[in-house]
Amino acid sequence: MIRGRFAPTPSGQLHLGNARTALLAWLQARKAGGRFIMRMEDIDKPRSRPHLAAEILDDLRWLGLDWDEGPDVGGPHAPYTQSEREEFYQAALAQLQARGYLYPCYCSRAEIMAIASAPHGLAEEGPAYPGTCRRLDPAALAERAARGKEPSLRFALPDRAVAFQDLLAGEQRFPAGAGGDFVIKRADGIIGYQLAVVVDDALMQITDVLRGWDLLDSTPRQLLLYQALGYPAPRFAHVPLLFGPDNTRLSKRHGAVTLAGIRAAGTAPEVVVGHLAHISGLLDRPEPVRPADLVAVFDLDRIPREPVVLSEALLASLSGEH
Numbered sequence: 431m432i433r434g435r436f437a438p439t440p441s442g443q444l445h446l447g448n449a450r451t452a453l454l455a456w457l458q459a460r461k462a463g464g465r466f467i468m469r470m471e472d473i474d475k476p477r478s479r480p481h482l483a484a485e486i487l488d489d490l491r492w493l494g495l496d497w498d499e500g501p502d503v504g505g506p507h508a509p510y511t512q513s514e515r516e517e518f519y520q521a522a523l524a525q526l527q528a529r530g531y532l533y534p535c536y537c538s539r540a541e542i543m544a545i546a547s548a549p550h551g552l553a554e555e556g557p558a559y560p561g562t563c564r565r566l567d568p569a570a571l572a573e574r575a576a577r578g579k580e581p582s583l584r585f586a587l588p589d590r591a592v593a594f595q596d597l598l599a600g601e602q603r604f605p606a607g608a609g610g611d612f613v614i615k616r617a618d619g620i621i622g623y624q625l626a627v628v629v630d631d632a633l634m635q636i637t638d639v640l641r642g643w644d645l646l647d648s649t650p651r652q653l654l655l656y657q658a659l660g661y662p663a664p665r666f667a668h669v670p671l672l673f674g675p676d677n678t679r680l681s682k683r684h685g686a687v688t689l690a691g692i693r694a695a696g697t698a699p700e701v702v703v704g705h706l707a708h709i710s711g712l713l714d715r716p717e718p719v720r721p722a723d724l725v726a727v728f729d730l731d732r733i734p735r736e737p738v739v740l741s742e743a744l745l746a747s748l749s750g751e752h
């Protein structure tokens with residue numbers, strides 16, 4: 431049984447890129463006669479807004495998507511909201527700790543940023559963590575701990591490359607140490623995205639993860655966590671991102687790119703879905719359709735392997751300018 435999912439973070443409104451990912455993930459599950467699971471990723475509570483979570487679900491329904499399990503419909507793996515799943519993350523954390531995968535890190539962000547020679551980590555993180563605290567001897571560790579500052583907990587990367595086959599991005603190989611030892615639990619006590627997403631996908635028995643290209647470089651970390659926790663890993667498909675007409679990553683500057691903005695402009699959901707299907711290689715022309723009309727034509731092989739540049743005309747049509 432195929433189980434796909436969409437896992438939005440309620441820290442911003444749903445935009446075209448997220449809507450497209452949700453549509454493709456939904457199509458992948460529906461085409462396979464599988465189940466589609468919705469999960470709200472509000473693990474980073476300070477950055478999450480409850481009203482956005484409700485708005486995101488409403489936008490997805492407006493688009494014509496549905497889900498078999500989720501925060502508002504329940505299901506056998508409830509709860510489907512990360513802030514209510516702390517016990518599962520703590521259990522996994524304890525397991526990792528018992529198996530010796532983690533070490534405390536006392537470095538501040540400023541200290542890490544100051545290490546000029548650090549190779550690049552994940553795009554949104556800045557430099558890769560150079561492993562300073564991993565190499566502390568017991569005395570130095572005790573001295574750091576005695577200062578009273580809560581450490582974060584990092585996963586010690588093994589000394590080997592991680593390779594996997596991405597259904598869209600193809601063969602991937604990340605060299606040993608790529609991205610640096612990553613945070614499992616932050617100094618403020620918040621569980622990191624990498625652990626939460628793996629625990630959730632594993633416990634919710636997700637077989638297929640289709641998500642944005644920006645998470646491709648998180649995948650080796652997640653594969654290491656699946657192994658460390660003894661879970662089978664799902665298949666991955668990372669969809670190339672959407673760009674504005676000026677070749678920069680889609681943002682507010684490009685006009686009505688949030689579903690809220692598009693809805694406010696009076697655009698019909700079928701028009702949005704038609705454009706998303708067209709840029710995803712599923713329709714020859716951007717004619718209005720419902721998601722259900724696309725199940726028959728959906729095929730991962732049709733999705734372009736390059737980022738899609740949206741035209742001015744497309745953005746204008748979504749903004750209600752005809």
Ligand code: GLU
Pocket residue numbers: 437438439471627640641642645
């Ligand atoms: N919550 C993540 C995001 O909105 C997605 C996580 C995932 O798909 O693995 O970027």
